[in-house]
Amino acid sequence: MNNSIIPYGKQNITKEDIDAxxxxxxxxxxxxxxxxxxxxxxxxQYIGSKYAVAVSNGTAALHLCTLAxxxxxxxxxxxxxxxxxxxxxxxxxxxxxxxxxxxxxxNFLLDINKVRALxxxxxxxxxxxxxxxxxxGKAVNMEAFRKLADEFSLWIIExxxxxxxxxxxxxxxxxxxxxxxxxxxxxxxxxxxxxHIASGEGGMITTNNELLYEKLLKLRTHGITKxxxxxxxxxxxxxxxxxxxxxxxGWYMEMQELGxxxxxxxxxxxxxxxxxxxxxxxxQRRKEIALKYNQAFKNISQIVLPQPELIGxxxxxxxxxxxxxxxxxRLEMYNELRKKNIxxxxxxxxxxxxxxxxxxxxxxxxxxxxxAYYKKCLSIPMYPTLSDAEQDYVIETILSLLGKA
Ligand SMILES: Cc1ncc(COP(=O)(O)O)c(C=O)c1O
Numbered sequence: 001m002n003n004s005i006i007p008y009g010k011q012n013i014t015k016e017d018i019d020a021x022x023x024x025x026x027x028x029x030x031x032x033x034x035x036x037x038x039x040x041x042x043x044x045q046y047i048g049s050k051y052a053v054a055v056s057n058g059t060a061a062l063h064l065c066t067l068a069x070x071x072x073x074x075x076x077x078x079x080x081x082x083x084x085x086x087x088x089x090x091x092x093x094x095x096x097x098x099x100x101x102x103x104x105x106x107n108f109l110l111d112i113n114k115v116r117a118l119x120x121x122x123x124x125x126x127x128x129x130x131x132x133x134x135x136x137g138k139a140v141n142m143e144a145f146r147k148l149a150d151e152f153s154l155w156i157i158e159x160x161x162x163x164x165x166x167x168x169x170x171x172x173x174x175x176x177x178x179x180x181x182x183x184x185x186x187x188x189x190x191x192x193x194x195x196h197i198a199s200g201e202g203g204m205i206t207t208n209n210e211l212l213y214e215k216l217l218k219l220r221t222h223g224i225t226k227x228x229x230x231x232x233x234x235x236x237x238x239x240x241x242x243x244x245x246x247x248x249x250g251w252y253m254e255m256q257e258l259g260x261x262x263x264x265x266x267x268x269x270x271x272x273x274x275x276x277x278x279x280x281x282x283x284q285r286r287k288e289i290a291l292k293y294n295q296a297f298k299n300i301s302q303i304v305l306p307q308p309e310l311i312g313x314x315x316x317x318x319x320x321x322x323x324x325x326x327x328x329x330r331l332e333m334y335n336e337l338r339k340k341n342i343x344x345x346x347x348x349x350x351x352x353x354x355x356x357x358x359x360x361x362x363x364x365x366x367x368x369x370x371x372a373y374y375k376k377c378l379s380i381p382m383y384p385t386l387s388d389a390e391q392d393y394v395i396e397t398i399l400s401l402l403g404k405a
Contacts, residue, residue, distance in 0.1 A: 006390050008345040009194035009322070010383045012282065020270040027266070035269035040204070042276055043189075047164065049181040049206035051213040054269055055220055058161050058190025060262035061203035062090035062131075065157045065186040068215045069129060071096045078118065079131040079159075080110040081350040081370040087133050087159045088351050098360075099127070100352045102367045107307060108135050108324070111369075112144055119152045129155040134163035134178045136306065136347070137286075137319030142183035143170045158184035160206075164196050165283045166319035178319075181208030186216075191268075194383075196282055196321060197275040199268040223259030232256055278384075285384040286320035289391060293323055293380070296395045302402050303327055304376070322347055326376035333378060333401060340397050345379045 024035060036054050044052035055061045071077065073095035079088050081100045088098045101118050104111035110132045119127060130149055132140040142158060149156050160166075163178040170176050179187030186209075189195075191202030207213055218225055225231070228245060231254055235243045245252040264272075297303045304326035307318075324347065327333050337344050350370040352362035364371065381394050399405040 005341050005343055006381050006394060007343045008379045008381055010385060011193040011198035012385045017271055017274045020274045021267045024267040024270040029266050031263060031265045033266040035266040036264060039269035039272045042273055043204050044206060046276055047179050047206050048177045049179060050208040053205045053216045053220060054264040055203045055205065055262045056264055057201045058188055058203040059086040061188035061205045062086055063093050064216050064219050064262060065188060065205060066090045066094045067219055068212050069155050069185065071128065075128040076126060077129045077131060078115055078127060080133050081352045081367045082108055082135055082348060082373060083133040083351060084348060085351050085354060087131055100367055102369045103373065105369050105373060107138055108373060109138060109140055112148060116148055124152060127152065127154055131157045131159055133159040134166055136324055137162045137166050137321035139163060139166045139168040139178050139317055141168050142176065146183040156184040158187040160187045161190040161195065162321035163319045164189055165279055167317050179206045181206055185209060186212060191272055196319065197272060197279055199272040202264050202268050202272060219259040220262045221259060222255055222261060223257035224253050224255045226253045282384040283319060286382060287316060289382055289386055290320045290323055292391060300402060300404055320382055322379045323382040324377050324379050327378060328376060330376050330378055336401050337397065342394055342397060346377060347379050350374050
């Protein structure tokens with residue numbers, strides 16, 4: 001019996017991380033200081049995008065993306081039912097309508113063929129955009145989605161929260177990192193502690209589009225600009241009396257549209273920077289863990305592995321945010337593992353079945369493949385600091401519960 005709890009995911013905080021945060025806490029800027037741009041630059045370089053905008057969390061990132069793309073009342077946007085609710089909620093924040101489309105059961109990602117069928121079944125112009133999700137760390141083929149989106153004049157927001165460092169190989173044999181801006185207008189990441197990079201709360205938007213980048217910077221901070229090149233006018237504050245920006249250099253600002261305070265703090269950004277340095281080592285360790293699970297369970301008929309056939313390049317392209325097995329007796333397995341201090345989890349309740357979305361008209365049976373997947377899925381421990389002994393214990397416990405030990 002393992003005495004301490006083995007969770008399904010966990011952050012890896014080292015002395016370097018702690019020192020970096022403390023240094024910022026002793027500095028002049030807790031927020032709106034130099035660490036934000038530094039983190040953005042490092043992140044953009046890591047992912048391979050032109051621009052990056054740090055924000056307070058992944059949900060804020062999604063909201064800013066739907067705002068920047070102009071989602072409005074009644075706009076129909078397509079997403080996957082197997083994701084965290086935030087991927088869909090961002091459409092609702094702007095008054096849009098969420099259209100779920102079923103998954104491909106071989107990889108649990110939004111099935112492009114089903115999206116195509118949906119688009120072809122309605123007049124062009126019915127839909128505004130697509131939000132594919134690199135679920136569990138498996139990269140969506142964004143090249144294929146871009147082609148489809150262009151045919152129907154749609155924008156794409158790639159929800160890459162699970163997938164920093166994950167990639168697919170395009171039709172020219174070129175590695176395309178999730179969120180690199182080559183295909184989606186905007187991509188988003190989360191730095192919640194169970195993700196690859198932890199900043200407490202935190203998020204990032206990446207893009208190659210300069211106009212969207214400028215817009216996001218403004219929306220992140222109340223719709224305010226302090227850039228003299230972008231001022232719209234002087235402000236009339238009483239009849240015949242105006243405040244001109246050149247009278248108050250360094251202070252004057254204009255709120256030009258309705259934005260939010262979705263800023264990240266500098267100490268979170270400092271943590272993000274040191275976490276990013278460890279990201280590749282973390283990915284490597286996740287792949288070792290995945291390989292060991294695959295080996296241990298490959299001949300166990302009661303376990304369906306996440307794409308056991310993935311080998312070579314394909315195996316290594318996965319970021320393994322989650323390691324999801326499918327078992328028939330999921331509830332029993334979940335409860336028995338908890339008794340043994342292994343806290344597996346379930347990702348996710350299909351979003352269309354959440355009470356909020358059922359109240360909007362979605363119901364059981366609408367997404368049969370997502371619902372079938374949900375009945376059996378179980379996320380078992382996957383994080384870089386999972387020790388060999390802990391993983392052995394997880395494997396032995398699962399095998400013994402299945403009568404195979
Ligand atoms: C796929 C996905 N999208 C969006 C989010 C939202 O990110 P955050 O928790 O940082 O708001 C999450 C986080 O759990 C997620 O897993």
